[in-house]
Amino acid sequence: MNIYSYIALIPLLPFAAFVLLGLFGRKYFNTVSGILGTFTLGISTLLSLATAYQYFFVDGKVDGVFTQIIPLKYTWLQFSPNLSIDMGIILDPLSVMMLVVVTFVSLMVHIFSLGYMKGEERFATYYSFLSLFTFSMLGLVLSSNIFQIYMFWELVGVSSFLLIGFYFEKPSAVAAAKKAFIVTRFADLGFLIGILILSFHAQTLDFQTLIARLTDPQSSQMLSITTASFMGISMLTWGLVLVFAGGAGKSAMFPLHIWLPDAMEGPTPVSALIHAATMVVAGVYLVGRLFPVFVFDGAALIIVTYVGAFSALLAAVIACTQTDIKRVLAYSTMSQIGYMMFAMGVSGKGGEEGLGYMASLFHLFTHAFFKSLLFLGAGAVIHMVHSNDMKDMGGLRKLMPITHITFLIACLAIAGIPPFAGFFSKEEILLAAFHSNKLVFFVALFTSGLTAFYMFRLYFSIFWSKETQQHSEHHDEGPLSMKIPLIILGACALLAGFAPIASLVTSDGKEIETHIDVLFSLTPVLLAITGILLALSLYKKESDKATKVANTFGGFYRTAYKKFYIDELYLFVTQKIIFNLVGKPSAWIDKNIIDGMMNKLAEGTGVVSTQIKGLQSGKVQSYALYFFFGIMGLSALFIYLLK
Numbered sequence: 001m002n003i004y005s006y007i008a009l010i011p012l013l014p015f016a017a018f019v020l021l022g023l024f025g026r027k028y029f030n031t032v033s034g035i036l037g038t039f040t041l042g043i044s045t046l047l048s049l050a051t052a053y054q055y056f057f058v059d060g061k062v063d064g065v066f067t068q069i070i071p072l073k074y075t076w077l078q079f080s081p082n083l084s085i086d087m088g089i090i091l092d093p094l095s096v097m098m099l100v101v102v103t104f105v106s107l108m109v110h111i112f113s114l115g116y117m118k119g120e121e122r123f124a125t126y127y128s129f130l131s132l133f134t135f136s137m138l139g140l141v142l143s144s145n146i147f148q149i150y151m152f153w154e155l156v157g158v159s160s161f162l163l164i165g166f167y168f169e170k171p172s173a174v175a176a177a178k179k180a181f182i183v184t185r186f187a188d189l190g191f192l193i194g195i196l197i198l199s200f201h202a203q204t205l206d207f208q209t210l211i212a213r214l215t216d217p218q219s220s221q222m223l224s225i226t227t228a229s230f231m232g233i234s235m236l237t238w239g240l241v242l243v244f245a246g247g248a249g250k251s252a253m254f255p256l257h258i259w260l261p262d263a264m265e266g267p268t269p270v271s272a273l274i275h276a277a278t279m280v281v282a283g284v285y286l287v288g289r290l291f292p293v294f295v296f297d298g299a300a301l302i303i304v305t306y307v308g309a310f311s312a313l314l315a316a317v318i319a320c321t322q323t324d325i326k327r328v329l330a331y332s333t334m335s336q337i338g339y340m341m342f343a344m345g346v347s348g349k350g351g352e353e354g355l356g357y358m359a360s361l362f363h364l365f366t367h368a369f370f371k372s373l374l375f376l377g378a379g380a381v382i383h384m385v386h387s388n389d390m391k392d393m394g395g396l397r398k399l400m401p402i403t404h405i406t407f408l409i410a411c412l413a414i415a416g417i418p419p420f421a422g423f424f425s426k427e428e429i430l431l432a433a434f435h436s437n438k439l440v441f442f443v444a445l446f447t448s449g450l451t452a453f454y455m456f457r458l459y460f461s462i463f464w465s466k467e468t469q470q471h472s473e474h475h476d477e478g479p480l481s482m483k484i485p486l487i488i489l490g491a492c493a494l495l496a497g498f499a500p501i502a503s504l505v506t507s508d509g510k511e512i513e514t515h516i517d518v519l520f521s522l523t524p525v526l527l528a529i530t531g532i533l534l535a536l537s538l539y540k541k542e543s544d545k546a547t548k549v550a551n552t553f554g555g556f557y558r559t560a561y562k563k564f565y566i567d568e569l570y571l572f573v574t575q576k577i578i579f580n581l582v583g584k585p586s587a588w589i590d591k592n593i594i595d596g597m598m599n600k601l602a603e604g605t606g607v608v609s610t611q612i613k614g615l616q617s618g619k620v621q622s623y624a625l626y627f628f629f630g631i632m633g634l635s636a637l638f639i640y641l642l643k
Contacts, residue, residue: 004054004071007089010047010099011138013040014106018131025124033124034117037131038110044138045103055096056504066509068092068208070144082203088144090207093505094288097361098141101368102278106134108485109273112376115479116269116383126166130273133159137278141285146195147205149289153191153246153282157184160279164266176262183259187249194242197235198293201225207289214293233299240293240300244307247283251337254311258567260334264326264388268379271326272372275333281364284340291357291507295349305345309440312338314564316450320457321550321561324388325378328458329371332414335447336367342444343429346436347507354507355514356436359428362501366421369496370413373489377407380477380486381462390458394466394542400477404463406490411459413493415452415528418521424497427521428514448524452531460539 017040025033060066073088110130117126136155143149157180165177195205201224202210213221214236228235245256252260260280264271274280287294287304294301315334322328340360347356380403385393397404413420416427426448433441477483503511538546550557559565615626 004051004069004089004091006047007051007071007091007142010044010051010103011135011142013044014131014135014138016040018128018135021124021128021131025128026122030124033127034110034114037127038107038114040131041103041107041110041134044134045107048099048103051091052096052100055091056093060091060093060096061509064510066093066504066506070208073144083199083205085147085205086145087148089142090144091142093509094285094361095141097365097501097505098285099138101365102134102137102141105278105368105372106130106137106273108372108376108489109269112272112379112482112485113267113269114481116379116482117267118479122166126267129159129162129166130270133163133273133278137282140282144207145205146199146207146210149286150188150192150195153250154188156250156279156282157181157188160263160274163270163274164263166266166270170265172262173265176259176265180259180263183256184249187246187256190242191246191249194239194244194246197239197242198225201228201235201239211290211292215296234297236293236297237299240290240297241303243290244283244287244300244304247286248307249283250286251280251283251341252311252334253283253307253338253341254314255566257311257315257334258570261327261330261563264324264330268326268375268382271329272375272379275330275371275375280333280337281340281368284337284344284360284364287341287344288357288361291344291347292349294344295347295507301345303345305342305437305440308338308341308343308345309443310338311335312342312447313443313450316447316454317560318563319454320450321557323390325381325390325393325458325462326375326388328454329374329378332374332451332455333371335451336363336371336414339426339429339444339447340364340367342440343432346433346440348436350508351510352512355428355512356432357507358502358505358512359425359432361505362428362499363422363425365499365501365505366413366425366493366496369489369492370410370420370422373406373410373486373493374414376482376485376489377403377410380482383478383482390461393462395464397463400463402483402486403477406486406493407463408459409490409493411455413497414455415532416448416524417452417528417532418525419494419497421493421495421497423521423525424516425501427516427524428502430524431517431520434520445524445527449527449531452528453535456532456535457539460535464540465542 014037017037021033021037029036054060055069056066060069069091071089071091073086076085076087078084110127113126113130117123120126133156136152136159139152140149140156143152161177161181164180165173167173198210198214199205202213202221204210204213213219214225216222225236225239226234230238247253249256260275263274266274294304312335315331315338319328319331319335322331340363343356343360343363345356347354347358347360349357380400381393381396382388384396384400387393409420413422416423418424430441430444430448433444502514506512538549562568
């Protein structure tokens with residue numbers, strides 16, 4: 001018996017919870033639906049941890065190299081002898097690490113939601129949506145087939161739409177859900193076209209076979225996809241860039257990032273789930289899954305590099321100006337995902353050249369803990385203050401001691417201060433960029449300083465700034481179910497940097513020797529400390545210093561606050577150009593030509609019917625006369641033909 005046969009239960013348990021709670025939750029066990037959803041996910045988490053131990057430390061490594069294992073696989077649709085959609089599960093360092101991250105963070109969100117969402121009328125519905133989202137993400141990371149991953153990719157989009165628009169009575173939530181769904185659909189169209197290009201030339205949809213064929217210079221498939229071109233660009237580059245476009249949409253990379261801040265309309269625990277370790281890192285996971293092919297095509301990898309670097313910098317600048325705490329964290333997520341993307345882009349394959357790949361996934365791992373902690377901490381603050389605006393906060397450190405300490409740990413981690421988790425992964429990314437692309441390195445270095453500044457701007461604005469005061473009827477930080485995840489994630493944000501990712505998750509399955517270079521690390525750490533001290537001087541105490549600094553930057557600050565008017569640009573293009581030049585003419589053609597033709601056809605039919613309806617008089621004499629003349633006519637025709 002296959003020792004990994006139980007793995008199917010990991011995604012199926014959340015799916016079962018979704019079906020059970022979705023169909024019967026509100027009617028039969030609304031009050032205990034959270035416990036049921038959390039219990040099933042707890043089992044999935046334990047199974048994920050058991051899988052990780054079994055794979056990494058027992059039988060995943062063969063001759064010193066981690067190999068791919070396919071414990072479950074069956075053919076779903078057979079198109080030809082060589083092409084089919086196989087539904088299967090793939091185990092390798094990338095999928096096993098993601099398995100642990102997704103289940104663990106989702107479990108923390110489930111536990112936190114028990115207190116945060118208590119009393120919600122649609123409590124069971126909320127947990128059913130959470131379970132659907134978790135099932136979709138688990139299916140995505142375990143997919144062994146590129147079309148299978150696309151199906152779960154779309155299911156992730158649907159479930160995120162449901163969660164973002166959970167408060168459907170709010171127009172802003174409905175608009176945010178539609179925006180996220182529409183923007184990612186455009187990206188996913190590119191993903192689908194990219195899948196068709198790669199699979200057409202590789203003659204397979206299976207990941208293992210596709211990668212093997214498209215990275216073997218001697219294969220006919222490799223020759224086919226590199227010699228075929230469109231607009232002077234090889235089909236391999238087109239396929240990879242379009243696949244990356246799908247990843248950029250899910251991961252909110254420029255210019256497809258506009259949905260991410262609006263997605264904060266969903267419940268705060270949802271923000272932690274979507275924007276910490278699951279949906280937004282799907283793009284990074286996708287590039288990592290096809291990384292051997294990306295490495296083979298330098299042009300596509302360059303696009304990944306510069307889109308990631310620019311997104312990281314752009315989001316960090318915008319985050320420095322926002323006053324909604326969830327939007328600050330949303331742009332922070334975009335910036336950190338940008339870090340992961342350009343780390344992939346500057347990486348090679350194998351050994352020290354693959355440092356960027358390892359560093360990217362190392363940062364994905366550490367980021368999952370400190371970013372989910374930041375969102376859940378923000379949720380606890382919002383639960384206390386009943387506001388998202390930093391202007392309504394301040395002096396909460398004494399009222400919320402656990403939230404205060406854990407939030408501080410997360411801020412230190414994301415700022416890259418040793419020995420917190422973010423320091424180790426961020427240093428590996430900076431080192432990979434330094435050895436590969438100096439321009440990207442300096443952009444990343446500057447961005448890391450901005451990260452420290454805007455995160456501690458957030459921290460001081462929430463927990464210091466004003467005198468301690470009672471903000472609401474709540475007398476503490478919420479129930480124990482809200483405190484436990486904060487404490488657990490705080491410990492992870494402190495210790496996750498010591499995880500041996502360099503020996504477990506690498507580009508070629510072999511261990512990378514890493515060490516901390518004190519001299520190299522000195523500059524980013526000092527830059528981070530400078531950002532923290534600057535935030536300290538501006539925001540620790542209530543003053544007008546920050547306003548004066550903002551006025552100094554004038555137009556640039558206002559432009560950054562307005563998110564560089566990218567949303568307005570999209571609205572202008574869609575409403576003024578596409579709707580006016582395409583939509584209105586199409587509507588006119590549809591109304592006046594297409595509908596007009598049908599209307600005229602109907603009118604003509606009516607006129608003809610009116611004219612001939614007299615023939616159906618109901619008089620037997622008239623019918624006999626018509627019959628007689630008909631017989632006479634047929635007889636005359638018959639006589640004529642006989643001649």
